[in-house]
Amino acid sequence: MHEVEESSGIDRRTILGYGTAVGASSVLGVVAAGGPAVAGPRGAAGGFRRPPGLTGKALLPGDPGYAAEVKTYNLVQTPKPGLIIAAANARDVQIAVRYAASRCAPIAVLATGHQPSVPIGPDAVLVTTRSMSAVTVDARRRVARAQAGALWQHVVDKSVPAGLAPLNGSTPIVGVVGYTLGGGLSPTLGRKYGYAADHVRSIEVVTADGRLRMVTAKSDPELFFGLRGGKSNFGLVTAIEFDLFPVTSFYGGAILFAGEDAGRLLHAYRKWVRTVPEAMSSSVGLLRVPDLEAFPPPLRGKLVASLRIAYVGRPEVGASLVHPLRQVATPIIDAVASQPYAAFPVIHADPVDPAPVYERTALLRELNADTVDALLAVAGPKAPFPISLVEVRHLGGALARSPRQPSAVSQRDAAFTLFMAGVAGPEQAAATRAAEENIIRRLRPWSTGGMYLNFMNVDDASVDAVRHAYRPEVYRRLRKLKRRVDPANLFRLNHNIPPA
Template sequence: MDRRTVLGLGTAIGASALLAPFTTGDVAEAAAHTPRGLRGRALLPGDPGYAEEIKTYNLVQVPDPGLIIAAETAGDVQIAVRIAAKRGAPIAVLATGHQPSVPIGRDAVLITTRALRGVTVDARRRLARAEAGALWQHVVEKAAPAGLAPLNGSTPIVGVVGYTLGGGLSPTLGRRYGYAADHVRSIDVVTADGRLRTVTAKSDPELFFGLRGGKSNFGVVTAVEFGLFPVTSFYGGSILFAGADAGRLLHAYRRWVRTVPDAMSSSVALMRIPDLPSFPPPLRGQSVASLRIAWSGEAAAGAALVRPLREAAAPIMDMVAEQPYAAFPAIHSDPVDPIPAYERTALLRELSGDTVDALLAAAGPDAPFPITMVEVRHLGGALARPPRHPSAVSHRDAAFTLFIASIAGPDQAAATRAAEAEIIRALRPWSTGGSYINFMSVDEASADAVRHAYRPDVHRRLRHLKRRVDPANLLRLNHNIAPARD
């Protein structure tokens, strides 16, 4: 067999699959060049603890790496990156596994960051520092006693770092303060050359730009420092309406969002509640419209603002009230146990009467689709304004996110994906053509899909940054930005 044939075979089956399996020798060699050695664990397929370490939140895609480095220190991350670089192997990173992208196979080195859960809060400077495995619940718990709050996501069990690197769209404080990435002060990151760097707007403006919004394409982040805000409570929660009233609610909502101040964050989700004992009897097996409210001003002013929506139809349940900030998970009530979730997303330029009618026809209570949830989330406010230090976060002119999520087993996967694609198609006339990277799924991991998560000039800039910091594209098991070749 000649060289050309071998290369052709490598292309056909994946060139890295021709590499020999990882061994403990690979780890020992890399660890020997690190002052403190490996503090965490190295796991090969079949080792005790391997199956536990690859567990993810979203069960649609489960990693199957050839080597796991369960990192306990930044030095462990450096060891993992050096092993991958020497072998020319792709690198993947796993904290919670909320956002799978492309398969992680036996050719890959998987770095798990769950043991890196340190969080510190500097109340005087209104800053927090979170390590790569820290969850938002850890930050909220540390910040609340100081009367501060972060720009966290909708669920307490999402990782701080992955969320922030994708922009960080807070459904509680985003419209008031902007994206989480806008308030990052410094980032500790191991780049593809194995170096641990602390990156700031001054030390490396271009890498600082790309890390904030570019996800895991430019290095393995071990810690991030970011701003906190003087918020101790919110007026919010959810108000549930019968599915039959979804139209009245959505038409009232599209008019209402044009009038609200930046301190009001909100969304509406069309949901199909499973017929399970874990749900209250009035909701089981029903289609509902859930209005999600997060007002960070005075409760009385929030109640006055919400009144027109409360009067749009008769609520089934009304759980909007003044609450301590730590109660933020009650707004969305996202599942906390691992699930197989199929997802799609888009950005909308408007929510007009025609948009609402198209949404109801495609995903309303009478639509014959197996969809668990379709959410329209209001953007604008500080989310639309440029940050002090430019970042890769794009499409700030979008007015709403469209996010679709369905819990489905393998036998329902094809029908679910087809239904979600049909909803995306139906709303295309009102789409900006862009996407929010943190909401993108395994079905949106192509190079073309990732390109649409950024403005064209930003995507070109990120590709040139990639060529500088990761020319071999070792960090490609993600929503990948390939190195520029020109």
């Protein structure tokens, strides 16, 4: 079995720190693009009052605590709602939805603020869910129940001691509900078991009429279909119940190669992915390390190619599967090894600090020699692109199959996601967005034309863009469902699907 190699004075903690810095330190000296969080005088904007009967808090613009409550992880947009309901329970959510509906005000929901879409302004009621973070695990049934504001870390904390793992994403600090309602592409278990949305058992949701419903495949098949993949279009989810899997460890982590070896790695990778079993999940990220003293010379100011691996099975099998990619060049650091499941954040080493991040995405039909060359031309070591991360993530396996209970997660024909994250303050925003658009354009010949909803950020949040997250027949079906459950489109401050 391959052990973590600690050469060049860089260890695993540095890799994690490095991910953090990509997210935050590279914007030292720039301010968030969203501007001041507090909008105008107390209570002025939407003429809202505090609805009675809440267990949690109601906050109007100018109230102490308002600015803290609208804090988001992604700083490109700061919500400026006319009223915040910091919900303590499902009843609070009902009160918020009924109050907003009575005033025909749009309703938005904020858990962590990892995925901004359209601006939330003074005409809106914002429900924040961070006080609702309880998680319970039923080890016998292999099921977890998470409240609206729970993070993946909360689930893992409870499931791992029971020998179980969820279909979590790359970072422990993303919200379980937002992630799952957008599909839920797990970099550890996705190819083996499918999307997180495929394994939801029940959803507790407050719909636009203010009713609290327990939705299952039996109770309301159409709403159950739409919620799983439709984000907040069909209501505000207060809790979700989903499957856990008997996984306690994985063979994986990241291997960092110098930017000059990115071409060799990507060309080997595109052939390698065709040979690997479904238990192997992987991606390659091209990371632009900030030119800051905090980073050791092999990384500082450089492009680094990160091979991310998660194999669920015997470590020696994982090692033999990874072996050919280890041979493509001498890595800067090789941190792929047998790990306890709870160590999953080391695979991507995602940023943990808030930062303004512009993200773009596409789905790729294939990754052939021409695709790789096109990618390297715009994002390789010789391309001076200002983007912190450009990633191709391998799909297929169970992600390509329709689940037993069909869902709105319908772009299953893609072989890879393309994902970009550009950390940029106001001064760098235009250049970053233009560079991302350029990459999207250059890779269009290999794009399916679809997009993966969870990777769609402010630049992919128009109604027209959102349509690309669904197959046409699914989109039509979702618009009909929207007409049934939210005909006034109160839930429109999101990746919106307008009613038919």
